[in-house]
Amino acid sequence: MMRATLLLLCFTAFASVNAEPCATATTDCTEWIKLGPQAQALVYRTYSLSTRNDKVIRALIVVHGAGRDADNYFRTVLAAAFLAHALEDTIIISPRFASNDGQRCRDTLAANEINWSCSGESWRSGASATNNNKLTSYDLMDEILRELARKAVFPNLKSVVLCGHSAGGQYVTRYEMANQVHDRLGFPISYVVSNPSSYAYLDPERPAGANSELRPFTDARNCTTYNNWPYGLKKRNGYTASLSDDLLKQQLAARPVTYLLGEIDILPLGGFDSSCPAMAQGSTRLARGQAFANYVNQKYHAGHKLIVVPLCGHNARCMFTAEAALPILFPKQ
Numbered sequence: 001m002m003r004a005t006l007l008l009l010c011f012t013a014f015a016s017v018n019a020e021p022c023a024t025a026t027t028d029c030t031e032w033i034k035l036g037p038q039a040q041a042l043v044y045r046t047y048s049l050s051t052r053n054d055k056v057i058r059a060l061i062v063v064h065g066a067g068r069d070a071d072n073y074f075r076t077v078l079a080a081a082f083l084a085h086a087l088e089d090t091i092i093i094s095p096r097f098a099s100n101d102g103q104r105c106r107d108t109l110a111a112n113e114i115n116w117s118c119s120g121e122s123w124r125s126g127a128s129a130t131n132n133n134k135l136t137s138y139d140l141m142d143e144i145l146r147e148l149a150r151k152a153v154f155p156n157l158k159s160v161v162l163c164g165h166s167a168g169g170q171y172v173t174r175y176e177m178a179n180q181v182h183d184r185l186g187f188p189i190s191y192v193v194s195n196p197s198s199y200a201y202l203d204p205e206r207p208a209g210a211n212s213e214l215r216p217f218t219d220a221r222n223c224t225t226y227n228n229w230p231y232g233l234k235k236r237n238g239y240t241a242s243l244s245d246d247l248l249k250q251q252l253a254a255r256p257v258t259y260l261l262g263e264i265d266i267l268p269l270g271g272f273d274s275s276c277p278a279m280a281q282g283s284t285r286l287a288r289g290q291a292f293a294n295y296v297n298q299k300y301h302a303g304h305k306l307i308v309v310p311l312c313g314h315n316a317r318c319m320f321t322a323e324a325a326l327p328i329l330f331p332k333q
Contacts, residue, residue: 019048019051019053019055021046021087021088021092022045022046022047023046023078023087025044025072025074025075029044029045029046029074030043030044031043031045031048031049031050033049033095033140033144033147034143035114035132035135035140035143036132036134036135038112039114039129039132039135040110040112040113040114041095041096041097041098041113041114042070042095042096042098042110042113043070043093043094043095043096044070044071044074044092044093044094044096045092045093046078046081046087046090046091046092046093047091049091049093049147049148049153050153051153052153052154052155053153054155054156055088055089055156056090056091056154056156056157057089057090057156057158057333058086058089058091058157058158058159058161058330058331058333059090059092059093059148059154059157059160059161060081060090060091060092060093060160060161060163060330061092061093061094061095061141061144061160061161061162062074062076062077062163062164062165062168062320063094063095063097063162063163063164063165063167063168063169063171063172064094064096064097064164064165064167064168065164065165065166065167065168065270065316066166066167066271068096068097068098068105068107070094070095070096070097071094073165073168073316074092076316076317076320076321077092077329078092079320079321080320080321080325080329080330081330083321084327086330090330091148091157095141095144097116097123097124097137097140098113098114098115098116099115099117099118099123100115101118101130103118104118105118114131114132114135114140115129115130115131116130116137117130122137123137123171124137124168124171124174124230125137125170125171125229125240126138126174126238126239126240127238127239128237128238136239137238138175138179138239139239141162141175142179142181145160145181145185146185148160148185148187149185149186149187151186158187159188159189159331159333160185160187160188160189160190161190161191161192161328161331162176162190162191162192163191163192163193163194163260163320163329164192164193164194164196165194165195165316165319165320166194166195166196166197166271166314166316167196167197167271168194168196169193169194169195169196170196170197170230172191172192172193172196173191173193173196173199173200173257174200174230174240175191176191176193176251176252176255176257177200177248177251177255178239178240178243178248178251182251182255188256189255189256190255190256190328190331191255191256191257191258192257192258192260192328192329193257193258193259194259194260194261194262194316194319194320195260195261195262195265195289195314195319196285196288196289197271197272197273197278197285197288198230198231198273198277198278198288199231199281199289199292200229200230200231200232200233200248201227201231201232201281201292201295202232202245202249202252202296202300203232203233204216204220204232205217205295205299206280206281207281207282207287207288207291212282212287212290212291212294214295214298214299217280219276219280222276223276223277223280225275225276225277226276226277226280228277231277231278231280231281232277233248249300252296252302253296253300253301253303254302256304257304257305258304258305258306259289259293259304259305259306259307260307260309260319260325260328261285261286261289261290261307261308261309262285262286262308262309262312262313262315262318262319263286263308263309263311263312264286264311264312264313265284265285265286265314266284266285266286266287266313267284267314268284269313269314270314272285272314285314286308289306290306290308293305293306307324307325307328309322309324309325310322
């Protein structure tokens with residue numbers, strides 16, 4: 001009996017160390033993240049989040065866009081990992097922020113699956129779920145990071161990159177400044193913000209003029225919501241409601257961020273936000289990203305990086321598989 005037990009333990013250890021990455025966007029590569037006794041969320045992942053894996057040295061988490069197509073984003077970062085020769089030693093995770101309101105959004109929900117509002121500003125800005133007001137979209141990311149921090153499962157994990165494109169980029173830029181787990185997990189986290197339609201400004205200044213010079217916003221009378229969350233810090237809700245403005249400013253400046261912008265992401269396509277608070281940040285996604293990076297670096301001494309990817313528009317596959325993006329998404333250990 002003892003010999004059989006030892007053999008089983010040895011086999012289990014061998015299997016975990018030599019497990020192949022799950023590399024298809026099918027149910028075989030999915031797992032449920034438990035958020036409570038009656039709450040769960042689906043993620044695509046290359047390796048199990050519960051089986052010991054000594055090979056994994058880094059994690060890449062990718063947040064999908066407004067289409068909530070976590071499967072397509074999973075495929076995209078799989079391609080990027082292949083190009084970076086990082087597929088074997090990286091766990092890739094693509095969470096799904098599902099929504100079903102019976103009208104515009106009709107994702108098929110499993111039992112107890114968290115449901116997010118179909119409204120564009122909900123899951124991407126840390127709002128509460130429609131079927132559980134105690135859980136926010138940022139709580140889900142907190143839990144994913146805690147799963148990765150379990151040394152019994154990932155003893156050799158050295159770093160995590162959290163990236164998002166378009167609406168996912170909005171999620172990442174705001175989660176970066178708001179989350180409360182960044183310094184508590186035992187590994188460094190960096191953030192890659194790609195082609196979002198808007199950012200959360202820290203004060204009433206906005207880019208203006210041909211050179212996007214930062215000035216106090218002058219059209220507040222006609223654009224009364226320009227400084228409200230998620231475009232600014234006023235009237236915050238959900239995950240960020242209890243955090244102070246000073247804490248958000250401090251965290252935004254202190255944490256490592258790369259803005260990954262498409263050189264030709266200059267057209268109002270792909271769910272472009274043309275509302276007045278978004279237009280106050282610039283006329284195109286490229287202009288908005290350049291202005292925001294300049295703003296946080298100059299005024300708040302953030303030290304964030306800005307990379308413009310040549311010949312890419314509003315396309316996650318182009319952005320994340322670009323040569324310039326690979327060493328950022330898959331840093332050497």
